[in-house]
Amino acid sequence: xxxxxxVAVDVPLAHxxxxxxxxxxxxxxxxxxxxxxxxxxxxxxxxxxxxxxxAAASEFAGGLQPLTRVVSAEPVLSAExxxxxxxxxxxxxxxxxxxxxLAVPPRRAAVEREPLVPPGVPPSDRLSAGTWxxxxxxxxxxxxxxxxRSVRAVWTAVPGDTWCVEIAATVAACLAGxxxxxxxxxxxxxxxxxxxxxxxxxxxxxxxxxxxxxxPAKRYRRWLAVRRGVVSAVVGTRASMFAPVGNLGLxxxxxxxxDLHAEPQAPYPHVRDVLVLRAHRIGAGALVGxxxxxxxxxxxxxxxxxxxxxxxxxxxxxxxxRVAVATDDAVLQSDPAARxxxxxxxxxxxxxxxxxxxxxxxxxVPRRGYVPVLACADCRAxxxxxxxxxxxxxxxxxxxxxxxxxWCGQQATGWRCVHCDSDRLRAxxxxxxxxxxxxxxxxxxxxxxxxxxxxxxxxxxxxxALVVCTPGAEPVAAGGYGAVLLLDGWALLAxxxxxxxxxxxxxxxxxxxxxxxxxxxxxxVIMATAGVPAVEALVRWDPGWAAGRELRDRAELRxxxxxxxxxxxxxxxxxxxxLAGAELPASAELLGPVxxxxxxxxxxxxPGAEPVAxxxxVRVSRADGPALAAxxxxxxxxxxxxxxxxxxxxxxxVRLDPIExx
DNA sequence: TCAATCCGTATC
DNA sequence: ATACGGATTGAC
Numbered sequence: 307x308x309x310x311x312x313v314a315v316d317v318p319l320a321h322x323x324x325x326x327x328x329x330x331x332x333x334x335x336x337x338x339x340x341x342x343x344x345x346x347x348x349x350x351x352x353x354x355x356x357x358x359x360x361a362a363a364s365e366f367a368g369g370l371q372p373l374t375r376v377v378s379a380e381p382v383l384s385a386e387x388x389x390x391x392x393x394x395x396x397x398x399x400x401x402x403x404x405x406x407x408l409a410v411p412p413r414r415a416a417v418e419r420e421p422l423v424p425p426g427v428p429p430s431d432r433l434s435a436g437t438w439x440x441x442x443x444x445x446x447x448x449x450x451x452x453x454x455r456s457v458r459a460v461w462t463a464v465p466g467d468t469w470c471v472e473i474a475a476t477v478a479a480c481l482a483g484x485x486x487x488x489x490x491x492x493x494x495x496x497x498x499x500x501x502x503x504x505x506x507x508x509x510x511x512x513x514x515x516x517x518x519x520x521x522p523a524k525r526y527r528r529w530l531a532v533r534r535g536v537v538s539a540v541v542g543t544r545a546s547m548f549a550p551v552g553n554l555g556l557x558x559x560x561x562x563x564x565d566l567h568a569e570p571q572a573p574y575p576h577v578r579d580v581l582v583l584r585a586h587r588i589g590a591g592a593l594v595g596x597x598x599x600x601x602x603x604x605x606x607x608x609x610x611x612x613x614x615x616x617x618x619x620x621x622x623x624x625x626x627x628r629v630a631v632a633t634d635d636a637v638l639q640s641d642p643a644a645r646x647x648x649x650x651x652x653x654x655x656x657x658x659x660x661x662x663x664x665x666x667x668x669x670x671v672p673r674r675g676y677v678p679v680l681a682c683a684d685c686r687a688x689x690x691x692x693x694x695x696x697x698x699x700x701x702x703x704x705x706x707x708x709x710x711x712x713w714c715g716q717q718a719t720g721w722r723c724v725h726c727d728s729d730r731l732r733a734x735x736x737x738x739x740x741x742x743x744x745x746x747x748x749x750x751x752x753x754x755x756x757x758x759x760x761x762x763x764x765x766x767x768x769x770x771a772l773v774v775c776t777p778g779a780e781p782v783a784a785g786g787y788g789a790v791l792l793l794d795g796w797a798l799l800a801x802x803x804x805x806x807x808x809x810x811x812x813x814x815x816x817x818x819x820x821x822x823x824x825x826x827x828x829x830x831v832i833m834a835t836a837g838v839p840a841v842e843a844l845v846r847w848d849p850g851w852a853a854g855r856e857l858r859d860r861a862e863l864r865x866x867x868x869x870x871x872x873x874x875x876x877x878x879x880x881x882x883x884x885l886a887g888a889e890l891p892a893s894a895e896l897l898g899p900v901x902x903x904x905x906x907x908x909x910x911x912x913p914g915a916e917p918v919a920x921x922x923x924v925r926v927s928r929a930d931g932p933a934l935a936a937x938x939x940x941x942x943x944x945x946x947x948x949x950x951x952x953x954x955x956x957x958x959x960v961r962l963d964p965i966e967x968x
Numbered sequence: 969t970c971a972a973t974c975c976g977t978a979t980c
Numbered sequence: 981a982t983a984c985g986g987a988t989t990g991a992c
Contacts, residue, residue, distance in 0.1 A: 310980095313980080315979090315980090317979085319981065322978095322979070325980085326979080326980040327980045346980085347980095348980080349980095349981090349982065350979080350982075350983055350984085351979090351981085351982065351983080364980075368980065370980055946981090947977090
């Protein structure tokens, strides 16, 4: 038996991010298997660790400490996940220990002791290409997955599509080929949907669903079932990107533009990037899907790594709803209902028609706080434009800007409240509740339901109703929505974020895809400026065109994914120290520093707000990405090694390809 | 002469 | 991080 155990110790220090060798005492020889959890003495302290490997001898010149304890002989860390975790740590300039904390859930001893549940019934294999037939190259992709080839695709789902069914069919194809599959979706509601589709496609007991809200025991039970090979298919939210599926043959990420796919814990890995890396490392198939297409997805196509999986234009056209843009609002004044609902009259008319046909209407409202509208400071009535009754807002430009109409653009100088004659304005946030009330008043006899942050609906019946919701919380409607109204589109587009247009379009496509086809009467009305590329892409239902544009724009601006970027955030001293210690690649370009606010946007800045932190951006060509990460990792290591020498005033953190920049 | 303290260094 | 050792400083 090999007497040496190579151990990854759980210490938070970048310069200790490497394996350490320990002697395996005779009594632990059988238990200290690769992948198991151990306790070891590390510089005198007891710390947790994982056995990465057993070896005949150590390279280490000094004497080895013995393993203190084998926590459990369960080999929780597979070789594949260990290798992936190392690669992810390297990619994000982070430590293996940080990634392992995300990848391996805390142990539940009682769960490990439970008897092994026998695997589910082997496939009855009702394999069919099903709706994949509609995609160019769809059946071929499916065949490739079954045959165990490393087929990779960026998939643009046909509007109205039950995407879960395609995902389930692909997973079934993978399992039929004798390999495992992993599906990662943004939220628990999507997990439930895919879970149901997998149940239908695979039969009982062949897959598990992993979500954060399961509770530790349940979660660990299912996770262990995956690790032990009891099941070979997993659907879950972002933490399951590291799920230890054995003989992995397929990874799937749905709606990769959703921010929920970005892990908020160090080293801040992104589901799409991790799954792409994972598939690449082991030659597994990969499917990156959504109704929209991200610039990152487009980059996977542009590099040739993945192939596009989309339906022919005529299929898309006949499946898509008819999209109209509501901007000009001359008609508004003549329509009291429109006025009451704060909606342009084309939107009201479209909703009326759908409701008259006993179809549900979806109303998408940007999240609370996204829409800076103004109200009377005294009586709180919302402030309206005197000519068109559109909502007044402040243009980006601070509180001193003159309020203007969001619809007709007219400046509201000398505004007075029509109710109480006050001349004082205040900013208010309009959320789903308030919007639902206002719209309800415009349609007195129609039931109104809401779906948002508190209380998300999964589905609504196919009857006349108004469904008001925030992006991402749209219920599916039986038979599809007769109309979808996309409110305040300008607000989504105007956000000072580089990804605003892509994100807005993603939200619109996701909602509009729930409408009936145009031939079946499905209509979409978006309140935004016609001719803006994102709006144009929705009208023409062309996600690929938008993504191509987006990627070209990013290339021009030199932003990810066209380049690789790192943000260094911390105290000015910390950032300077980190930069000074980093041997950056020649292509590196420095941007900044800029002051950053660390507190989240809330009810105003705290009294005496001080300049807390600053941020520098470093960008390099994509080819220099690994070198950039390595340089920053080395600098962090040196920084950490000095540690106490430099004061705590010199702190700084590194993030690669951060989601929010701009 | 001894001890309290401060750096600097190593962590299998 | 945290623990240890060797040098440094201060007080008896």
